[in-house]
Amino acid sequence: MSDTNYDRQNPAFYVLIGILIFMSVGPVALLLINSFKLDVDITSGAGGRLFMPTSRNYETALCDILWYEPEHLRFCQIRFGGAFINSIIIALISTVLTLVFGCMAAYALVRFKFLGRDGLSLSTLAVRMIPPAVLLVPVFGLWNNTFCLDNDYGLGMWIRETFGGRGDVCLAGTHSGIILVYVAMNLPFVIWILQSFIVQVPPSLEEAARVDGAGPFQTFFLVVLPLIKPGLAAASIFTFRIAWNEYLLASALADRDTMTVPILIVNNASEFDGLGTIFATGMLLAIPPILFTLFASRQIITGMTAGAVKG
Amino acid sequence: MAQSQSLNRLTPYMFVAPAALVMILALFYPIGFMIWGSFRDWDPSQNISETEFVGIANYVRLWMDPAFWTSFGVTLLFAFVVVLAEMVIGVGLALLLDRNIRGMSVLRTLFILPMMIAPVVVGLVWRYMFHATYGTFNRFLEAIGLPSVDWLGQNPLLSVIIADVWQWTPFIFILSLAALQSLPRSALEAARIDGATPWQQVIYIKLPLMAPVLFVTLLLRLIDAFKVLEVILVMTGGGPGLSTEILALRIARKAREFRELGEAAAMSNYLLLLLMVLTLGMFAFTRWQEARARRLKFAAEEDG
DSSP states (O other): OOOOOOOOOOHHHHHHHHHHHHHHHHHHHHHHHHTTSOHHHHHSSSTTOSOOOOSHHHHHHTTTTOSSOOTTOSSOOOOHHHHHHHHHHHHHHHHHHHHHHHHHHHHHHHHOOOTTHHHHHHHHHHHTTOOHHHHHHHHHHIIIIISEEOSSSHHHHHHHHHHOSSSSEESTTSHHHHHHHHHHHHHHHHHHHHHHHHTTSOHHHHHHHHHTTOOHHHIIIIIIHHHTHHHHHHHHHHHHHHHHHOOHHHHHHOOTTTOOHHHHHHHHHTOSSOHHHHHHHHHHHHHHHHHHHHHHHHHHHHHHHHHHHHO | OHHHHHHHHHHHHHHHHHHHHHHIIIIIHHHHHHHHHTTEEOOTTSOGGGSEEOTTHHHHHHHHOHHHHHHHHHHHHHHHHHHHHHHHHHHHHHHHHOSOOTTHHHHHHHHHHHHHSOHHHHHHHHHHHTOTTTOHHHHHHHHTTOOOOOHHHHOHHHHHHHHHHHHHHHHHHHHHHHHHHTSOHHHHHHHHHTTOOHHHIIIIIIHHHHHHHHHHHHHHHHHHHTTOOHHHHHHTTTOSTTTTOOHHHHHHHHHHTSOOHHHHHHHHHHHHHHHHHHHHHHHHHHHHHHHHHHHHHHHHHHHO
């Protein structure tokens, strides 16, 4: 990428690249275009090139946070704004927590020899393959029943007496409940990727810091972390992506107030009218990943290759 | 002195503790809980201690259930076809485009796009494109005078596979391109000087040298192919009939629509076992790979 003198190639390759770009961007462009169309234009057979762009779909989707009332709406049915805020809270907090916990664990696994290290690294590798669907049943059961502060004693009673509510305070239906699953789900992957970056940090640097009197945590946060920034960037994008896009576990745990955007989309996708609104919602959900792709593709590719090549 | 000694010994545990705690609480404990729950007759409204122990009844019921086996078959078929197609296309494109062309970095950037977008949204767009009357594909077929195809009705599995190939071929492409570009130039140079044709270079030099990375990529993709759920959920919802109901989807439906957590847990365990075998395979392979690399290096040092 840095060398600018390209070899002269057969024009067929440029055509091929053009086709590939069209194929990968096409569906996304379709989503964008359709989100500006009226339902009639989306379903009409007119080829769909000629249409009046309208912001109506976005107004419908965002009706609960708009400062004015769109005139085509009688009442606000899709509460996208609230779901969007939930998504942001959940994705951001879980990304930060995953990264902090993950890089610390990765560092320990790379640099220290301690009892249980092999077991930990092995189990981290093994749980990488667990699909979210497998976690659905136990998480649903535990978060609703076992991980509750009982209302009869202790903290649960205190919370009920202070804040009111339905008595037993469960993890299900709270932001923290969803965040906890996401952090746990993403940790193995983050630990795995960051290990390959930490290995490359020369131990002599840490040695020098230690000689200068830095404790292990100082060494880690002030010396090692700045050196693995590319790895942290890659890991945070992947973690954010999963937390932002995940549907299944969130749908099992969230209630009306903690619903995230993917749930909103799936719940409304089956209806036949409101196609444009759904496309607008999908587009809004896709914006952060698209921004990441355009501005951090190098980090993403680094992360992907580090993850696979390290094995 | 004694204090700093014990601090030293505790340091790694302090680093590991937060991650380990979270994973034990929300990953290992739930998995254990699920294994325990799979031996019980379990309704979502019940606390698990109130449930009845039924032994392996859930597993046996699944074993006898033809719908489960259909689902199992669909899952395997989907995963293997998808991974095979993606490997062939992805590696092929990488071999073809491994040259210094203007626009490659743009291509790589835009190629990541499908992977990053929410599966839910991907399902939404593809459902629209496959729509029988106003979908993009059928409009195109109509425009060039071909009969339209009932994608999601008649060829649901194929449609779902096409969508997944669209989303994940770039993953393989980018990884194999990276592998190609890190190949030792000297080997390729030598082959070229010895007069190897491009095909011979690919078959005898490039592919064997890429093999370790390709194998890891394949297994990563295979494991991920079993995680696919949202795209299929939105596109077909598992139907028509059971034609696209992969295991993950069936687990979700058993748990949420039919409220049979015990059976869903047993099904999860079957899926988990399957994936465990695959992961162990990958693990064994990387271990073997490392051992071989060490042996080769050792031999090289002996020679030198």
